[in-house]
Amino acid sequence: MAVDTKPARSADSPSLQAADAAAQAASDVTRSMPHAQGPEKSILSSMLKDPEQWIGMALEEGLTREHFYFPNHGLLFETLRELNAKSQEIELVSLVQLLHDRALLESVGGTAAVTDIFTYAPNAAHFKNHLGLVKDKYVLRSVIRTCTEAVSEAYENPEETLSLLDRVESSVLGIRQGTETTQGFHIKQSVAEVISHFEALVHGQMEVQGAPTGYLDLDRMSKGLKPGEMFVVAARPSMGKTSLMMNITEHICIDQGIPAMVFSCEMTAFQIVQRLVFSRARFAMSQLGKGFKPKKEDLLRIQRAxxxxxxxxxxxxDTAGILIDTLRAKARRRKREDNIGFIAIDYLQLLKSGSKQAQNSREREIGEISAGIKALAKELSIPILVLAQLNRGPEGRTGKSLGVPRMSDLRESGTIEQDADMIGLLYRTAYYAETEEDKEQEAGKAELLLAKNRNGETGHVPLTFIAELMRFETRARDEHDHGPE
Structure with missing residues (x-):
C-alpha cells in the first residue's frame, strides 16, 4: 500500500494532506482488487443449467450478490435467486426475455454474455470449489476495504485511537462472522431435548430458554437470560447489587458450566473471588474477627468451593474506569479464545467513553456506554448483566412507597431504559424501616422489581438477603409481598 511521503506544499492544510494520502492508498489497492472471474462464471453457469440443485446449495452456503466482483454477475445471480424464490421456471430463453422486459439485459452484458455464461462450464463437478474461491476473494476485498477505511480514519481522526481500534476490530470480526454458515441438523439431535422439555412441563417445572439465574420467579418471568439481551440491575448503594450479580454469575458459570467474564470497576479481583469462595461455602468471614475458629466441616466446604x-x-x-471500547475488545478476545456465554459488569456509571463527543456531556457518555454494551451483547450473541446506580428518588418517597425504586430513578435513565431488554430494581425493605419493630419484621427481606421485560411479564421477585454470607436466595411469597404487576 503506497502512501505519498513527499513534503506537502505550504498552502495545503493537514486535513487535505490526509485526504490525499488516503485517496492515493485507496486508488492503489482498488486497481488490483482480488477477484475470480472464471469461478464466478462457472457457478452461474451451473445455476442456469440445474437451478433446482445449485441455486439452493449456493444459498445454503450463504452466497449473496455482494460476493460477486463483477456487477453483471451479481445482477444475474440476484435475478436467478428471485426466480427461484418464486418457484418460477428458469431456462435460457425466458431468462433473456425477462431481463429484456426489465431493461436489465444490457446491464448483464447482453444476450451474448448470458449465452456465454450458460455454456461456460461443461459440468458442475467443481461447483463447491469454485464457490469457495468466489467467497475467498470477497473476504480479501472486504479486508482491503476495511483497512483502507481505517487508513483514512487514522489520518482524519488521529486523536480517537481507541475508538478507531474498536471499530476496526468490530469490522474485522464482522468479516469473519460473515464467512461462517450454519448447517441444518438431523431431527435425532432434537428428540432428547423435546422429551426433556415435555418431562419438565409434566412435572410443573419452568421453561427456561436462556441461561437460568437460579431464582425461580425471575427465571419464570424472564425465561432465562437470553443471547443478545442486556439485563440492567439497578439499586441504591448498600442494597447488595454486587452480591446478586455474583450469585447469578456463580449459578451460570459454576453450576451450569457456562464460561463467563466479570468486569469489576469497583472491587478488585481478590475481593470478588474472596466473596465468591466464602459465599459459596456458606461461611461468614465476619466470624473470624470475633475469635471464631473454623470447624472441620467449614474447612471442607471452603476447600470444595x-x-x-x-x-x-x-x-x-478489575480495570478501574475501563473504557467501553477496551471492554468490548477484551470481551471479543475472550469470546474468541474461551467461548464465554455470559458477561457481568459492575457497574455502568463507572465505565468511560473515549470519544471526543462524550467529553463534555455526561448524558451523551452514558448513552454511548449503554449502546455499546447492548451492541456487544448482540455482536457476541450472549446475555450481559450490568449493574447501575439509582438516584436519591427512593429516599424521597413517603408511606408504603418509601424506598421503593422506579425506572425513572435510574441516573441518566433515558438511554439505559431504551437499550435494556430487562430492568430489575433491587431494594431491601428493612433498610427503610422507620421503627425497630419494623426492622425486625422485615429483616432479610429483599425484592427485585422486574420493571421492564421486553419479552415477558413484569413483577416482583421476592428474595432473602443473608448479609453475613453476602447471598441472595429465593423466598416464598407472603401476604405482605407485592403481587406481579
Whole structure:
C-alpha cells in the first residue's frame, strides 16, 4: 500500500494532506482488487443449467450478490435467486426475455454474455470449489476495504485511537462472522431435548430458554437470560447489587458450566473471588474477627468451593474506569479464545467513553456506554448483566412507597431504559424501616422489581438477603409481598 511521503506544499492544510494520502492508498489497492472471474462464471453457469440443485446449495452456503466482483454477475445471480424464490421456471430463453422486459439485459452484458455464461462450464463437478474461491476473494476485498477505511480514519481522526481500534476490530470480526454458515441438523439431535422439555412441563417445572439465574420467579418471568439481551440491575448503594450479580454469575458459570467474564470497576479481583469462595461455602468471614475458629466441616466446604471455582471458566477483569471500547475488545478476545456465554459488569456509571463527543456531556457518555454494551451483547450473541446506580428518588418517597425504586430513578435513565431488554430494581425493605419493630419484621427481606421485560411479564421477585454470607436466595411469597404487576 503506497502512501505519498513527499513534503506537502505550504498552502495545503493537514486535513487535505490526509485526504490525499488516503485517496492515493485507496486508488492503489482498488486497481488490483482480488477477484475470480472464471469461478464466478462457472457457478452461474451451473445455476442456469440445474437451478433446482445449485441455486439452493449456493444459498445454503450463504452466497449473496455482494460476493460477486463483477456487477453483471451479481445482477444475474440476484435475478436467478428471485426466480427461484418464486418457484418460477428458469431456462435460457425466458431468462433473456425477462431481463429484456426489465431493461436489465444490457446491464448483464447482453444476450451474448448470458449465452456465454450458460455454456461456460461443461459440468458442475467443481461447483463447491469454485464457490469457495468466489467467497475467498470477497473476504480479501472486504479486508482491503476495511483497512483502507481505517487508513483514512487514522489520518482524519488521529486523536480517537481507541475508538478507531474498536471499530476496526468490530469490522474485522464482522468479516469473519460473515464467512461462517450454519448447517441444518438431523431431527435425532432434537428428540432428547423435546422429551426433556415435555418431562419438565409434566412435572410443573419452568421453561427456561436462556441461561437460568437460579431464582425461580425471575427465571419464570424472564425465561432465562437470553443471547443478545442486556439485563440492567439497578439499586441504591448498600442494597447488595454486587452480591446478586455474583450469585447469578456463580449459578451460570459454576453450576451450569457456562464460561463467563466479570468486569469489576469497583472491587478488585481478590475481593470478588474472596466473596465468591466464602459465599459459596456458606461461611461468614465476619466470624473470624470475633475469635471464631473454623470447624472441620467449614474447612471442607471452603476447600470444595475453592476447587469448584478454580476449575470453572470464570474470568475477572478489575480495570478501574475501563473504557467501553477496551471492554468490548477484551470481551471479543475472550469470546474468541474461551467461548464465554455470559458477561457481568459492575457497574455502568463507572465505565468511560473515549470519544471526543462524550467529553463534555455526561448524558451523551452514558448513552454511548449503554449502546455499546447492548451492541456487544448482540455482536457476541450472549446475555450481559450490568449493574447501575439509582438516584436519591427512593429516599424521597413517603408511606408504603418509601424506598421503593422506579425506572425513572435510574441516573441518566433515558438511554439505559431504551437499550435494556430487562430492568430489575433491587431494594431491601428493612433498610427503610422507620421503627425497630419494623426492622425486625422485615429483616432479610429483599425484592427485585422486574420493571421492564421486553419479552415477558413484569413483577416482583421476592428474595432473602443473608448479609453475613453476602447471598441472595429465593423466598416464598407472603401476604405482605407485592403481587406481579
Amino acid at each position: 475453592a476447587k469448584e471455582i478454580a476449575e470453572s471458566k470464570l474470568f475477572v477483569d
